[in-house]
Amino acid sequence: MNTVIPHATHDTQTATPHAAAQSGIQEWHRIVADSDWEKLSDLLADDVVFRNPSTFEPYQGKGPMQAILPAVFSVLEDFKYLRHFGSAAGYVLEFSASIGDEQVMGVDLVEFNDDGKIIDFMVMMRPASVVLTLSAEVGKRIAAAQASAK
Amino acid sequence: MNTVIPHATHDTQTATPHAAAQSGIQEWHRIVADSDWEKLSDLLADDVVFRNPSTFEPYQGKGPMQAILPAVFSVLEDFKYLRHFGSAAGYVLEFSASIGDEQVMGVDLVEFNDDGKIIDFMVMMRPASVVLTLSAEVGKRIAAAQASAK
Numbered sequence: 075m076n077t078v079i080p081h082a083t084h085d086t087q088t089a090t091p092h093a094a095a096q097s098g099i100q101e102w103h104r105i106v107a108d109s110d111w112e113k114l115s116d117l118l119a120d121d122v123v124f125r126n127p128s129t130f131e132p133y134q135g136k137g138p139m140q141a142i143l144p145a146v147f148s149v150l151e152d153f154k155y156l157r158h159f160g161s162a163a164g165y166v167l168e169f170s171a172s173i174g175d176e177q178v179m180g181v182d183l184v185e186f187n188d189d190g191k192i193i194d195f196m197v198m199m200r201p202a203s204v205v206l207t208l209s210a211e212v213g214k215r216i217a218a219a220q221a222s223a224k
Numbered sequence: 225m226n227t228v229i230p231h232a233t234h235d236t237q238t239a240t241p242h243a244a245a246q247s248g249i250q251e252w253h254r255i256v257a258d259s260d261w262e263k264l265s266d267l268l269a270d271d272v273v274f275r276n277p278s279t280f281e282p283y284q285g286k287g288p289m290q291a292i293l294p295a296v297f298s299v300l301e302d303f304k305y306l307r308h309f310g311s312a313a314g315y316v317l318e319f320s321a322s323i324g325d326e327q328v329m330g331v332d333l334v335e336f337n338d339d340g341k342i343i344d345f346m347v348m349m350r351p352a353s354v355v356l357t358l359s360a361e362v363g364k365r366i367a368a369a370q371a372s373a374k
Contacts, residue, residue, distance in 0.1 A: 086246040088240055091238065096237070099236050159333075160310060179275070196329070198331060199348060200280065202356050206352050
């Protein structure tokens with residue numbers, strides 16, 4: 075049974091991101107390029123929502139992103155941003171990377187508030203099997219980092 | 225070892241899709257809403273590339289999309305398009321859906337040529353575990369359809 079929900083209209087005219095979102099995405103690219111994760115907190119709204127590729131339930135607040143993203147970027151190799159897509163308040167950043175012998179492609183869906191802070195950050199990747207490999211490795215590194223911080 | 229490849233510049237000014245892409249995405253939404261899969265062929269370039277969520281290697285040509293997409297939409301329930309993002313030649317369409325008791329979120333990255341035909345169609349979904357469930361079910365339905373067509 076096909077249960078597609080019909081829509082009256084779809085915007086075919088997409089908007090371009092507002093000025094604060096443009097500044098925010100520049101700072102995001104700088105943090106990634108420089109691995110400057112200590113500055114990530116300043117780019118996040120206090121109630122930021124983080125949606126990772128491996129579990130459906132989102133994370134709330136800055137803490138999970140600050141723990142997870144550095145670990146993810148330490149596992150991914152040859153990380154490279156490709157196409158960019160925009161909406162009024164956000165971007166989709168397409169990327170490619172590898173994990174060992176496996177190649178992945180993914181997207182970051184990043185939404186900003188009027189202050190240029192990230193309020194919603196969703197990551198999806200393909201192929202799904204490699205996402206599970208990545209997720210397991212990231213979990214190990216976060217556990218190791220927390221153990222060594224004690 | 226972090227191997228982020230540095231970039232000189234990133235476009236923070238995203239473009240809006242060209243007129244033929246706007247017409248094309250309207251026809252895509254119509255096909256999905258009406259389940260009018262027989263008309264999908266007219267919207268695809270002969271050398272269209274289809275990148276699915278479960279395997280890295282892309283499919284070439286119209287055949288795979290014409291077999292796989294109707295099967296995917298027959299498995300997904302409560303399918304709904306959400307945010308739209310644009311670039312000069314394409315769109316990212318975010319969607320939500322469910323499979324049995326499981327919820328999924330996903331994106332279609334759709335790129336058009338100057339004739340308004342789709343030349344590249346990439347799908348990603350989260351969570352990864354449900355993508356594998358979906359992929360197995362879609363495989364069964366395609367095999368059943370091919371068996372009954374003999």
